[in-house]
Amino acid sequence: xxxxxxxxxxxxxxxxxxxxxxxxxxxxxxxxxxxxxxxxxxxxxxxxxxxxxxxxxxxxxxxxxxxxxxxxxxxxxxxxxxxxxxxxxxxxxxxxxxxxxxxxxxxxxxxxxxxxxxxxxxxxxxxxxxxxxxxxxxxxxxxxxxxxxxxxxxxxxxxxxxxxxxxxxxxxxxxxxxxxxxxxxxxxxxxxxxxxxxxxxxxxxxxxxxxxxxxxxxxxxxxxxxxxxxxxxxxxxxxxxxxxxxxxxxxxxxxxxxxxxxxxxxxxxxxxxxxxxxxxxxxxxxxxxxxxxxxxxxxxxx
Amino acid sequence: xxxxxxxxxxxxxxxxxxxxxxxxxxxxxxxxxxxxxxxxxxxxxxxxxxxxxxxxxxxxxxxxxxxxxxxxxxxxxxxxxxxxxxxxxxxxxxxxxxxxxxxxxxxxxxxxxxxxxxxxxxxxxxxxxxxxxxxxxxxxxxxxxxxxxxxxxxxxxxxxxxxxxxxxxxxxxxxxxxxxxxxxxxxxxxxxxxxxxxxxxxxxxxxxxxxxxxxxxxxxxxxxxxxxxxxxxxxxxxxxxxxxxxxxxxxxxxxxxxxxxxxxxxxxxxxxxxxxxxxxxxxxxxxxxxxxxxxxxxxxxx
Numbered sequence: 001x002x003x004x005x006x007x008x009x010x011x012x013x014x015x016x017x018x019x020x021x022x023x024x025x026x027x028x029x030x031x032x033x034x035x036x037x038x039x040x041x042x043x044x045x046x047x048x049x050x051x052x053x054x055x056x057x058x059x060x061x062x063x064x065x066x067x068x069x070x071x072x073x074x075x076x077x078x079x080x081x082x083x084x085x086x087x088x089x090x091x092x093x094x095x096x097x098x099x100x101x102x103x104x105x106x107x108x109x110x111x112x113x114x115x116x117x118x119x120x121x122x123x124x125x126x127x128x129x130x131x132x133x134x135x136x137x138x139x140x141x142x143x144x145x146x147x148x149x150x151x152x153x154x155x156x157x158x159x160x161x162x163x164x165x166x167x168x169x170x171x172x173x174x175x176x177x178x179x180x181x182x183x184x185x186x187x188x189x190x191x192x193x194x195x196x197x198x199x200x201x202x203x204x205x206x207x208x209x210x211x212x213x214x215x216x217x218x219x220x221x222x223x224x225x226x227x228x229x230x231x232x233x234x235x236x237x238x239x240x241x242x243x244x245x246x247x248x249x250x251x252x253x254x255x256x257x258x259x260x261x262x263x264x265x266x267x268x269x270x271x272x273x274x275x276x277x278x279x280x281x282x283x284x285x286x287x288x289x290x291x292x293x294x295x296x297x298x299x300x301x302x
Numbered sequence: 303x304x305x306x307x308x309x310x311x312x313x314x315x316x317x318x319x320x321x322x323x324x325x326x327x328x329x330x331x332x333x334x335x336x337x338x339x340x341x342x343x344x345x346x347x348x349x350x351x352x353x354x355x356x357x358x359x360x361x362x363x364x365x366x367x368x369x370x371x372x373x374x375x376x377x378x379x380x381x382x383x384x385x386x387x388x389x390x391x392x393x394x395x396x397x398x399x400x401x402x403x404x405x406x407x408x409x410x411x412x413x414x415x416x417x418x419x420x421x422x423x424x425x426x427x428x429x430x431x432x433x434x435x436x437x438x439x440x441x442x443x444x445x446x447x448x449x450x451x452x453x454x455x456x457x458x459x460x461x462x463x464x465x466x467x468x469x470x471x472x473x474x475x476x477x478x479x480x481x482x483x484x485x486x487x488x489x490x491x492x493x494x495x496x497x498x499x500x501x502x503x504x505x506x507x508x509x510x511x512x513x514x515x516x517x518x519x520x521x522x523x524x525x526x527x528x529x530x531x532x533x534x535x536x537x538x539x540x541x542x543x544x545x546x547x548x549x550x551x552x553x554x555x556x557x558x559x560x561x562x563x564x565x566x567x568x569x570x571x572x573x574x575x576x577x578x579x580x581x582x583x584x585x586x587x588x589x590x591x592x593x594x595x596x597x598x599x600x601x602x603x604x
Contacts, residue, residue, distance in 0.1 A: 019386050051410035052384045082354045083578035084321050106410070108353035108441050109558055109580055119579035139410050141443050256411055276385035277421035278411055 004073045004099055005160040005189030006207055007039030008225045010214035013260055014048040014061050015269035021057045023064055025269050030068035036218035041069055042102055044077035046139055047212050047256050051079060051106060052275035058089060062096035073099035075132060081106045083122050094129055104134035105142045113148050120152050130159030137164060150183030158188060162210045165194015166201055173204025196247035199240035202228035212255045216263055219302040245292045257281050261289045266300045306375045306401055307462040307491030308509055309341030310527045312516035315562055316350040316363050317571035323359045325366055327571050332370035338520035343371055344404055346379035348441055349514050349558050353381060354577035360391060364398035375401035377434060383408045385424050396431055406436035407444045415450050422454050432461030439466060452485030460490060464512045467496015468503055475506025498549035501542035504530035514557045518565055521604040547594045555587055563588045564595055568602045
């Protein structure tokens, strides 16, 4: 397992203002994360709206993230529909100082496994930083198999795989990881996503948590991760259970919309910070999200 | 029903060569279609790989299509993930001389119906040509409801809706259309896609066939459509049945890959004409596609 791919990787929003990158808000968001103690920051993940942004916006965001991260490793999402676009974005991310790049196989026409392997192989060939394979079937509609994980893990650049949340508890996670590990060597860090099941994921043996919530609320995410790291499963699960009203909102509205609504309420981002046509939460759902974070005692310094 | 939205609209490939638009091949493809007697040409549809191409490539393709269409109306696909990108592409398409624009609600984060309505409303507000709503759940993973069709049909710019292929025969199509027509007025042309069921779709009352096969093989598509138009259902269905080996290939490999393999075999496009990571058919499937078109007596002048 490579050193950077452990603990909590925080996935911040990329706030827009009047349909353009809000550079000040983004820089401030990154500085808050850098000061929070997260292990890495993943700029331009799904929560960072990478798929909607132009090359120029992504280049600017990568630069701002690295400049404001105070030495915390910054991973940068480079996904796009076409291989040549991804390669260009990879070059830009490396030029900006990314410590690693994150790549999901975006789809329009359905991919074959060979298409996806070819994408990763072509991109990996041009990289000088590690590559994180980003398996996010909700957004890509591509289904990885463990065999494909194994083929990808043979690419020397591949240092981590971000897997979807694993239903169940720590035992189910451990069983799932054992299955993956028959194809993927230990040198490749397995990172869990799906915040609601991440505590169980870390207790069950995942190396890193690719976390939406840590992008805005690093403190409770770190409580979960540090508890799991020191073997205190009860404390990790208790903190996750305490946050369950938030997980319920994520399941109902989508985590990006919930996190954006909270950020906008706190003034960390201005209203309509998501790229249209994503409208964000309506007023009722927004009020519900605000009520949940207030009842949980979460605030902008969390 | 607006005059242009009838008969056969041909969806050509947008061939690449060394990962760049093959302008000569594309111009020649458009001229063949214009001479074939199709009622319209839809440049940059799904088969035209619009989602993978840059703004510059799409602007060039729209211009080439209009310049080589000899007065046949050219519709241009303007889909992109972000509303502001779509608006820019719409302006470009109109500047190039598009007779209409075609818009699918591309997704990364899941859309709400209000997101999609907002997208169409925002884009329609800036248009001076008609808008075709492109419902393609296989590529967008968004599911339209008939109620949403109805809301969209209230936008004055919306002149047509391209619906997915309807399983079953002409009776099922007529029933489906009747259901749609309770929401969508007659002034909005309903166009069927899904080549395998298009004969039944036209006989069942669809106004236009948005056709993949017509983009490379306009003759058999026109045989089907003209038979249906003159009320000869038997002839339309017989020609569609004759082409069933081709429909089987489409179902198995995806129509874009099959059509690209045939075009490449005929030299209408050069090998690897699809944007990577789409690798196209492997050698066995390619040989199978060539055998099917040869057994059907189809050739580059079809």
